[in-house]
Amino acid sequence: xxxxxxxxxxxxIPGDSVIHRLDPRTKILSAMFLIVLLFVVKGFVGYxxxxxxxxxxxxxxxIPWKFVIRGLRPLMVILVLTLTLHLFMTEGRVIFxxxxxxxxxxxxxxxxxxxxxxxxxxxxxxxLTLTTSPMQLTDGIETLLKPGKKIGIPAHELAMMMTIALxxxxxxxxxxxxxxxxxxxxxxxxxxxxxxxRARSLIPLLVPLFVNAFRRADDLAxxxxxxxxxGGEGRTKLKELKFQRLDAxxxxxxxxxxxxxxxxx
Amino acid sequence: xxxxxxxFTNVNFIYAKTHGEEGxxxxxxxxxxxxxxxxxxxxxxxxxxxxxxxxHVNALLTPTSGQVTVAGFDTSDQDxxxxxxxxxxxxxxxxxxxxxxTTVEEDVAFGPExxxxxxAEIRRRVNASLEAVDMLSYSLHSPHQLSGGQKQRVAIAGVxxxxxxxxxxxxxxxxxxxxxxxxxMKTIHRLNKxxxxxxxxxxxxxxxxxxxxxxxxxxxxxxxxxxxxxEVFSQVDLLRSLHLDVPQVxxxxxxLRNRGYSIPKGTLTVNxxxxxxxxxx
Numbered sequence: 001x002x003x004x005x006x007x008x009x010x011x012x013i014p015g016d017s018v019i020h021r022l023d024p025r026t027k028i029l030s031a032m033f034l035i036v037l038l039f040v041v042k043g044f045v046g047y048x049x050x051x052x053x054x055x056x057x058x059x060x061x062x063i064p065w066k067f068v069i070r071g072l073r074p075l076m077v078i079l080v081l082t083l084t085l086h087l088f089m090t091e092g093r094v095i096f097x098x099x100x101x102x103x104x105x106x107x108x109x110x111x112x113x114x115x116x117x118x119x120x121x122x123x124x125x126x127x128l129t130l131t132t133s134p135m136q137l138t139d140g141i142e143t144l145l146k147p148g149k150k151i152g153i154p155a156h157e158l159a160m161m162m163t164i165a166l167x168x169x170x171x172x173x174x175x176x177x178x179x180x181x182x183x184x185x186x187x188x189x190x191x192x193x194x195x196x197x198r199a200r201s202l203i204p205l206l207v208p209l210f211v212n213a214f215r216r217a218d219d220l221a222x223x224x225x226x227x228x229x230x231g232g233e234g235r236t237k238l239k240e241l242k243f244q245r246l247d248a249x250x251x252x253x254x255x256x257x258x259x260x261x262x263x264x265x
Numbered sequence: 266x267x268x269x270x271x272x273f274t275n276v277n278f279i280y281a282k283t284h285g286e287e288g289x290x291x292x293x294x295x296x297x298x299x300x301x302x303x304x305x306x307x308x309x310x311x312x313x314x315x316x317x318x319x320x321h322v323n324a325l326l327t328p329t330s331g332q333v334t335v336a337g338f339d340t341s342d343q344d345x346x347x348x349x350x351x352x353x354x355x356x357x358x359x360x361x362x363x364x365x366x367t368t369v370e371e372d373v374a375f376g377p378e379x380x381x382x383x384x385a386e387i388r389r390r391v392n393a394s395l396e397a398v399d400m401l402s403y404s405l406h407s408p409h410q411l412s413g414g415q416k417q418r419v420a421i422a423g424v425x426x427x428x429x430x431x432x433x434x435x436x437x438x439x440x441x442x443x444x445x446x447x448x449x450m451k452t453i454h455r456l457n458k459x460x461x462x463x464x465x466x467x468x469x470x471x472x473x474x475x476x477x478x479x480x481x482x483x484x485x486x487x488x489x490x491x492x493x494x495x496e497v498f499s500q501v502d503l504l505r506s507l508h509l510d511v512p513q514v515x516x517x518x519x520x521l522r523n524r525g526y527s528i529p530k531g532t533l534t535v536n537x538x539x540x541x542x543x544x545x546x
Contacts (some may be wrong), residue, residue: 135367166367170409219362226323226355227365227423228347228379238374238387 012133018246019061019131024140026247027128030254034124037258038117046265047116053257054123061131071126072119079115086111138162139241156232164220172213179208268337269298270431270463271322271353276331278317278486291317292328293486299465301430304457306474306494307467309483310508315467318483319435322465323353336430351380354424358436360416361408369411369419370395370404376427387426394422397460398452414445418452425456431463432456438470446470471498471512475533482507499531514538 014020019027034050041047058068072079092106129137142159149155180190183204190201278292291314299305309315320326321333324340336352338345354376357363366372370391377387395401398418408416417437424432434453438446450473457464466477474480480497482490484507490497498504498515505511511519518532518541528541 135371163366167365167408170407171361174409216359216362219357219359220365222325223355223357223363224365224375226325226350226357227376228350228427229375230347230379234381235378236381236383236387237378238371238384238391240384 013063013067013130014133015062015131017060017062017131019057019127021246022131022250023241023243023247024132024136025144025241025243026251027132028137028140028144029251031125031128033254033258035121037262038121038124040262041265043265044113044116046261047113047120049261049265050120051116054120054127057127058123061127063130067130068123068126071130072122075118075122079118082114082118083111086114134166135163138166139237139239143241156235160232168216171216172209175212176205176209179205267300270301270336271297271299271465272332272334273297273318273321274332274334276321276328276333278321278326279329291486292321295331295486295488297481297488299431299463301463302457302461304454304464304466304476304478305481306477306479307465307481307483308469308471308474308497308509310469312485313483314486315483316435317486319355319433319465319467322431322433323355324349325355351427352430354427354429354432356417356420356424356432356434356437358439360413360420360440363420364408364416364423367407368404369400369406369408372408372419373404373423373426376423380427390426390428391422394426395419397425397456398422412445413441414448417441417445417449421449421452421456425460425462429462431465433465433467435467436469437466438468438473446473450476469509471510475512482509494533495531497531498533501530 034054037050038047041050058065087103087107088101090104090107090110092104095103095105095108097103132140138159141162142155145153145155145158180188184190188201188204190198190205192198193201273295276292276295277290280289280291293314295314295318297318307315307318317326321328321340322335324333324335324346327333327341333340335349338349338352340346340349364372365375373391373394374387377390382390391404392401395404398421400415400418400422403411403415403419408419411419420437421432421434432453437453438449441449453464453466454476456462466473468474474497475494477494480490480492480494481488482497482504489507490500490503498511501511501515501519510516512533514532514535514537518528518530518538521528522530528538532538532541
């Protein structure tokens with residue numbers, strides 16, 4: 001039972017490429033531009049250009065293609081589903097017909113478009129998570145959300161919650177494994193039976209897990225308070241984010257590219 | 266005479282009532298003075314009030330009656346709480362539940378970040394603190410990759426990066442294996458000797474008390490015994506009646522004395538015992 005050993009949080013691959021060195025804010029904003037762009041573009045030429053741009057970015061990140069492509073694997077089911085649904089459910093010029101199932105030109109094209117859109121979306125956003133550590137990502141989100149404080153967005157609190165979640169995921173996984181073993185030693189069975197029975201067998205796992213998590217939360221709150229934590233006000237950082245010239249150039253390129261491609265294709 | 270760093274004056278503390286039960290008195294008329302640079306150990310079995318005592322030192326709890334002052338600040342005064350928490354760092358029992366960040370260095374930086382220290386100074390303090398607990402080479406590790414003793418040393422680094430005058434350790438070794446315990450005790454003693462940090466060490470391991478300057482024994486919320494380790498451990502019968510053990514060597518000395526050997530009370534270390542039994546050397 002070493003089921004949880006292989007779990008890594010996020011999929012960050014450390015490196016020292018241009019993309020790695022960019023400020024997380026630059027990368028988050030770029031990813032957002034990409035998402036909007038993908039919903040504005042309405043033709044294969046546009047998608048082709050986006051794919052080309054993305055390929056250049058992936059190249060510059062020096063992350064092996066195999067890792068990038070691997071990110072698509074969990075998406076396969078959705079991709080196939082999207083394609084089939086569009087293929088069969090769209091009215092239009094029929095290519096061929098089997099009984100009541102009609103495959104149309106319009107369906108084929110729309111299915112391919114949606115599929116390409118999804119693939120590019122995932123590739124683009126995984127470039128963000130592959131080249132940015134969870135800690136940097138959190139810092140980036142915090143600073144980006146900071147202006148939202150005036151309208152009540154708790155930027156610092158959200159970032160703190162993410163940090164603590166990241167910190168405790170491995171701890172809780174270890175604990176889950178420990179409790180599971182303990183319950184199995186006493187004859188609990190987590191593997192057999194139907195869905196209902198399996199769900200029910202999780203209760204003796206979840207109850208102690210939750211009770212412990214609450215106790216941990218309590219301890220952690222006291223420890224944080226003892227170390228002078230009093231919210232984001234007046235806090236400094238070990239690593240301040242720095243928006244450098246490289247970031248200005250990169251963001252400028254992304255914006256120009258998005259506007260041009262979005263306007264013409 | 267020098268002003269004590271920590272002073273408890275007639276402190277009583279009663280835990281709030283829960284579910285209609287009577288509130289429990291955890292501290293009863295405690296008077297205590299701790300001076301700068303001292304290593305004070307607090308002994309007591311479970312429920313003796315030693316943890317409650319610890320939480321009073323950095324204002325996590327405030328007395329129901331009486332007064333606690335730290336470096337001249339009253340812990341009951343809301344405005345001085347942050348001042349006090351900077352002066353008194355606290356290390357807790359469970360090494361897992363007190364590390365906040367995803368990497369060792371970020372965690373050590375957490376305290377100074379809260380104090381609003383500039384980045385460059387934080388970096389300097391983080392490296393110095395990790396160096397002091399001998400964990401500098403682990404600065405980019407994530408906490409769950411560390412052993413219990415290492416985690417506890419990181420927690421200590423996280424406290425000393427705030428440059429406190431005093432560290433309160435609330436049973437820091439209770440959840441560690443013997444190796445981890447030894448690492449942590451060595452670190453605490455070194456910080457006390459070399460950096461001059463005042464230590465208030467709360468424990469129920471007798472062996473960890475031997476190196477202290479002063480020992481305080483608590484029972485049912487009261488201080489029942491106070492003195493050097495030698496003085497305290499010469500009271501074997503009293504300690505036993507409080508459900509506390511004595512160090513092995515002291516126990517042996519007691520047995521030998523009962524058999525008529527002339528071994529003085531309060532013999533603490535193996536070396537002492539060897540010298541007493543084989544004085545020819």
